Amino acid sequence: MAKVGYIFKANHYDSYEADKEWMLKFGCVQVIEEETDHELMRPQWKQLMNALDRGDELVVSKFSNAVRGVRELAVCIEMCRIKVVRLISIHDRIDSRNELFKETTAAEVLEMIGALPEEIAALRKSSSHIMLFQKNIKSPAKTMKTLSRSERERTIVDMYNAGYSMDDIANVSGFSSRSSIFRILNKYNVDLNRGRTKGPRRKKGTEETE
Missing domain, CATH: 3.40.50.1390 (Resolvase, N-terminal catalytic domain)
Incomplete structure (x- = not known):
């Protein structure tokens, strides 16, 4: 123990x-x-x-x-x-x-559980802000552009599942088009659960590209 x-x-x-x-x-x-x-x-x-x-x-x-x-x-x-x-x-x-x-x-205890999403969202926003500064100012050796395609796609999927905004994902990934991000999320069968922002539907029989 x-x-x-x-x-x-x-x-x-x-x-x-x-x-x-x-x-x-x-x-x-x-x-x-x-x-x-x-x-x-x-x-x-x-x-x-x-x-x-x-x-x-x-x-x-x-x-x-x-x-x-x-x-x-x-x-x-x-x-x-x-x-x-x-x-x-x-x-x-x-x-x-x-x-x-x-x-x-x-x-x-119930109040703590009810306030949990709001407190976590505030913490994520702060962490995202720091992450963007680290990316843009400190210029780490391995940025999104130097990642492999699969690593880049997995980062986008992880950020979406973690609750980051589409703007944050776009800023970090370097994609200027949200449709490119949604194509990657669809490729990995991510549940698009952001209300009206659910992205383009995949066409059957077509292969997703960036």
Whole structure:
């Protein structure tokens, strides 16, 4: 059994140092820190979810800091239930073992779940802003133009599934036409669920091109 903490180092996250200190004082053997430029894929979070074992204790700063949507929160809670992992959120004041934060009410838990999409959207917007600055100003060695075609397409698919706006995807991918982006999303059978912005329909028997 082990106690482990997780913090996504979001831009302007003022509670980072205090949260890390709280986790260490609580007895966490490791505090995993996810970097801002990994917001899209969260590799550290995925590795942590796979590494947790029966009886472990997982501490997060806040659920909106750790997960990327209500569906992912549900998956996390279900996995912790199956593996009998204690789940603690510091700022949400939730402890699945009900030893800490006993004053937290069911109404407050429901309010947290209801506010989750809005809080995550704000975090994504901030991360997207930083990502665009890194791309345009720092000029990393491997930009979208130097990626292989499959890597470029997968990045577009991942950004759409993560909830980024079409403008953000267009800016990062370099496509000036949204129809090009939709062709790629259709190619990978992505569920186009953005209301009126559902893109062109694919014609049967035709091959998609950029």
